[in-house]
Amino acid sequence: METFMGYRRPRGLPGVRNLVAVIPSVFCANTVARQISDRVAGTVSFCHPVGCSQVGLDLELTARALKGLGRHPNFYGVVVVGLGCERFRARELAESIAEAGKPVELVIIQEEGDTLKAVDKGARLAAKLVEEAARQPREEFPLSQLCLGLKCGGTDATSGLAANPSLGWVADRIVEAGGAAIFTEVTELLGAEHILARRAVNPQVAGAIMATIADMETRLQAATASCGIQNRSALISPGNEDGGVTTVVEKALGGIHKAGRSPIRGVLAYGEEVKGPGLYLLDCAGHDGEAVTGLVASGCQIVAFTTGRGTPTGFSGVPVVKITGNSATFQRMQFNIDFNAGGVIEGLSIAGAGSELLRLIKRVASGEPARAELLQHNELFCVTRV
Amino acid sequence: MPRALKINPRDNVAVVLNDVQSGEEVVVNGEEETIRLTAREEIAFGHKIALIPLEADQPVIKYGEEIGRARVAIPAGNWIHLHNLYCQRGRGD
CATH class of the missing domain: 3.40.50 (Rossmann fold)
Incomplete structure (x- = not known):
């Protein structure tokens, strides 16, 4: 039987990588997301120009793309970064990822206070997820x-x-x-x-x-x-x-x-x-x-x-x-x-x-x-x- | 000797894998057989050569499917491109 060595996930297909994703729910959170990722090895951030001032199908496409990204099997877990007042709510994104059974953490800039506080909290959470991910071995999958x-x-x-x-x-x-x-x-x-x-x-x-x-x-x-x-x-x-x-x-x-x-x-x-x-x-x-x-x-x-x-x-x-x-x-x-x-x-x-x-x-x-x-x-x- | 590829056994054109000069013999490799054919025109790499004589409006088959129809009668060994192949689908008008 043909096989490969991947990472088991709580639900769905295994991952072929075991990274921690830092995903902004809105472009206003891009810099915080990037700075969290810059501080912690084993993470990747996904900056984008969307997440607010959108309606209808346009908003739906953004929501589905970011949820699909967060649930992706190559990520052990995710830190979601929101601003707090955006149309596409960070909490909705985090809940969708949690439904896939994966560890997810939420940082909302307006709740943390400012960029430095949000980056500091996000980096500590991301580092914790990276340490957990590092304990997971690859397993053989068909x-x-x-x-x-x-x-x-x-x-x-x-x-x-x-x-x-x-x-x-x-x-x-x-x-x-x-x-x-x-x-x-x-x-x-x-x-x-x-x-x-x-x-x-x-x-x-x-x-x-x-x-x-x-x-x-x-x-x-x-x-x-x-x-x-x-x-x-x-x-x-x-x-x-x-x-x-x-x-x-x-x-x-x-x-x-x-x-x-x-x-x-x-x-x-x-x-x-x-x-x-x-x-x-x-x-x-x-x-x-x-x-x-x-x-x-x-x-x-x-x-x-x-x-x-x-x-x-x-x-x-x-x-x-x-x-x-x-x-x-x-x-x-x-x-x-x-x-x-x-x-x-x-x-x-x-x-x-x-x-x-x-x-x-x-x-x-x-x-x-x-x-x-x-x-x-x-x-x-x-x-x-x- | 220049070569050409007949991608599907149903195809009536092949893709030349070298630049071909008029009058040159081309070896056409297919899944089922290899044939030899004389190019009647200069044909550039990646372009199509007629494997059999085609009548006007006859379907031109590549990848086993009709990709368009001959505008005019096309002798075997001729180059097939925009000047002698048309497709109703995807016209700009």
Whole structure:
């Protein structure tokens, strides 16, 4: 049986990291959250521009993203930092995390008195959680306890040929083992909705896939109504065309290769926790940060990210494994890229590259740092907005 | 010799893995078979080559699915791109 070494959690999937997260419920608490994290090793903070002066779905998306982040299995526990008068209440965030059975502490700046008092209290609480986390050993878990996020960015001609098919092979093995995988980037799926709907486990899921993609297209049309690049033609960039991609269907098909060939079990709303084993589609646009944040909020312990042109980005506390199908990019950006699937272009089989990639993902799940972790890249945390 | 990849057995186009000159023979690797084909035009890395003669409006198949239709008749060995492949889906209008 294929296994990895992770950290047991009171509820849900195991973690592949064991950090303490410091999460502000509102941007007014960003500096306090960052200073708490700066003072205590083993912590990461997540500053953001939202949490107040928001209403309706926009507020809901922020709440779901931050709750999903706080409940994420890679964090042993969380220090929530609030200001006190914000729209998205720190207490609501802390209660959601506590429901996952995890240790959570709350610091509210207006109740503590000032920044120095809040940072001091938060740092002492964070240090206590880090000490507790350090006593926890890694344990062996089957591959069925892994939820892998699937993402691509900086695509070139090799992505659809080598990197995405290799990742698709890995996603299929994880799903076969009883694990989960999530793909997203709904803006990139326009044109392939009928193909994805055929892969749905039932007519309800097929309908949800069609509706999710149609809704994204409507939003895209509204957003581009007054600019020169009209709606769907914006989806193929000049670089895509130079690289040999001719139609939106072709581009979409190259992208969905990374989701393998498994049936699609459901569509997840932004910030919704993965519902169980199998392959899921997450409703989010293609922005790298918003999409990876969504994958993390749904519970992906690792994100596998294919890139042809190369990108260095990462997410604090969640390994983002970079895979390229372009050997020249791998050579040029060697300290940003974890895996070269370029052998496929030279004649290596997809299964050959895929099995090597799966071994790497198991090692990363067991503690080996991804390149983005080593270099402390953390720019992918980005909450989506209406 | 330049190479090309036929991604799915159903495909009627392949992706060239090297820059190809007009008149050059291309080795096309597929899941089921390897064939040889003469390129009738210059084709850049990552671009598509027709594996069989296509009639106007015939579906162009890549990844095992229709990615669009031929605008005009396309002989085997020709380059396929924006000038001779169209797709109703995703047009800018």
